[in-house]
Amino acid sequence: xxxxxxxxxxxxxxxxxxxxxxxxxxxxxxxxxxxxxxxxxxxxxxxxxxxxxxxxxxxxxxxxxxxxxxxxxxxxxxxxxxxxxxxxxxxxxxxxxxxxxxxxxxx
Amino acid sequence: xxxxxxxxxxxxxxxxxxxxxxxxxxxxxxxxxxxxxxxxxxxxxxxxxxxxxxxxxxxxxxxxxxxxxxxxxxxxxxxxxxxxxxxxxxxxxxxxxxxxxxxxxxxxxxxxxxxxxxxxx
Numbered sequence: 001x002x003x004x005x006x007x008x009x010x011x012x013x014x015x016x017x018x019x020x021x022x023x024x025x026x027x028x029x030x031x032x033x034x035x036x037x038x039x040x041x042x043x044x045x046x047x048x049x050x051x052x053x054x055x056x057x058x059x060x061x062x063x064x065x066x067x068x069x070x071x072x073x074x075x076x077x078x079x080x081x082x083x084x085x086x087x088x089x090x091x092x093x094x095x096x097x098x099x100x101x102x103x104x105x106x107x
Numbered sequence: 108x109x110x111x112x113x114x115x116x117x118x119x120x121x122x123x124x125x126x127x128x129x130x131x132x133x134x135x136x137x138x139x140x141x142x143x144x145x146x147x148x149x150x151x152x153x154x155x156x157x158x159x160x161x162x163x164x165x166x167x168x169x170x171x172x173x174x175x176x177x178x179x180x181x182x183x184x185x186x187x188x189x190x191x192x193x194x195x196x197x198x199x200x201x202x203x204x205x206x207x208x209x210x211x212x213x214x215x216x217x218x219x220x221x222x223x224x225x226x227x228x
Contacts, residue, residue, distance in 0.1 A: 001170070032213055034213070034214035034215070036154075036215075042220075043203055043205075043218035043219065043220055043221050044154065044203075044215070044218060045218075046214050046215060046216045049208075049211075049212045049213060049214040049216075050211055050212070050213065050214075053211070053212075055214075055216065087153065087154055089154075089156075089214070089215075091207075091213040091214060094167045095156055095167075095168075095169040095170060095171075096144075096156040096159075097156065098153055098154040098155070098156065099153070100153045101153045101154075
């Protein structure tokens with residue numbers, strides 16, 4: 001199985017801050033990486049697919065980059081509605097695997 | 108707009124079989140552009156992919172659960188289902204069904220709201 005490791009596990013930030021979350025795959029996955037946002041009690045929401053493509057309807061302050069084993073999700077200017085947990089997921093091979101999550105908290 | 112809705116018992120006894128159904132509305136399950144998957148999330152923990160199915164019936168399972176999991180599809184009802192046998196307390200989780208959009212997206216783009224399943228006697 002491909003292991004996905006996110007860092008940090010949590011981050012405290014203020015509205016307007018730039019936030020960066022990293023996801024590392026245990027082996028190369030090309031660009032088969034997605035990012036999801038999950039708020040308490042809600043289902044995950046797709047933000048980014050194919051490492052850097054913005055899902056329709058997602059604000060442009062979200063961006064993704066990377067390929068191979070190292071990937072990044074960036075929120076350019078944190079908004080109040082962005083406080084949530086973020087997960088990466090690889091779709092390069094079965095079993096599809098998720099990172100452990102990064103919680104973005106209010107500072 | 109396509110929607111997914113999970114249904115099934117919220118309480119299952121240890122050693123019994125967990126059975127859930129996902130009903131797809133607002134679109135057809137018989138599209139070559141999508142797979143249909145189950146993902147679960149234990150309380151306070153992360154996401155775990157359980158398995159996925161294509162409308163033709165081809166299945167893909169997480170090896171960690173493969174011996175206990177069966178996913179099936181009923182195209183006439185626009186539904187797909189999950190069965191997980193010999194459950195224990197470790198199977199207590201919110202279970203989500205989701206649509207996996209094939210290339211170029213290759214991600215779960217639409218999710219059901221999730222259903223909490225507790226394993227307890």
